Amino acid sequence: MKDKKGNFFEDVYAVVKLIPKGRVTSYGAIASYLGSKGSARMVGWALIAAHPLTDLPAYRVVNRNGLLTGKQHFGDPNAMQSALESEGLIIIKDQIQDFDKHFWDPAKELL
DNA sequence: CCTGTGACTCCCG
DNA sequence: CCGGGAGCCACAG
Numbered sequence: 001m002k003d004k005k006g007n008f009f010e011d012v013y014a015v016v017k018l019i020p021k022g023r024v025t026s027y028g029a030i031a032s033y034l035g036s037k038g039s040a041r042m043v044g045w046a047l048i049a050a051h052p053l054t055d056l057p058a059y060r061v062v063n064r065n066g067l068l069t070g071k072q073h074f075g076d077p078n079a080m081q082s083a084l085e086s087e088g089l090i091i092i093k094d095q096i097q098d099f100d101k102h103f104w105d106p107a108k109e110l111l
Numbered sequence: 112c113c114t115g116t117g118a119c120t121c122c123c124g
Numbered sequence: 125c126c127g128g129g130a131g132c133c134a135c136a137g
Contacts, residue, residue: 008134027119031133039133044118046134051118063119070118 008034012046015106019060022087023104024096026064033106044070059083066099 011034019025027040036042047058051073059080063069071080071094081091090097 031119036133038120038131040119041117042119042133042135045116047118049135058118061118064121068118073118 008036008042009046009049012043013050013054013056015110016047016050016056016058016061018106018110019057019104020109022089022102024060024062024066024084024089024099024102025104025106026062026066028064029103029105029107030061033110040064048073057083060087060104062096062099066096066103068094068096 012030015025015030015033027043028037030043031037031040034043043061047056047061047070050056051058058070059068059074061070068077068080068084068091071077074080081094084091084096089102096102
């Protein structure tokens with residue numbers, strides 16, 4: 001927190017940490033909320049850097065289809081699904097069921 | 112300064 | 125329906 005070179009990352013961390021339990025969001029939604037819409041990759045990348053260093057609930061962040069694309073980066077692919085199911089979500093083959101119902105948009109929820 | 116890479120997303124055929 | 129390509133921004137070497 002001395003250097004501000006990770007300014008973008010901090011924003012991602014803050015948003016992800018604000019995701020309510022049992023809710024999920026997409027990389028594009030966060031990127032758009034940060035103003036870097038189109039740079040959804042940066043959000044995922046920020047999570048990679050944050051993953052081992054922070055207590056970021058990255059498992060609440062999935063791709064636009066509600067698919068657990070980044071589960072492989074959790075160390076244990078099953079951990080991501082288990083964590084989400086533990087919060088009341090239903091996942092089949094890495095695909096979140098009723099994703100649109102559990103979708104949490106920072107740009108609208110936080111407003 | 113240039114290049115490579117990435118947990119994404121959209122468009123086209 | 126499914127695959128491939130391009131666009132995108134930030135960071136490391």
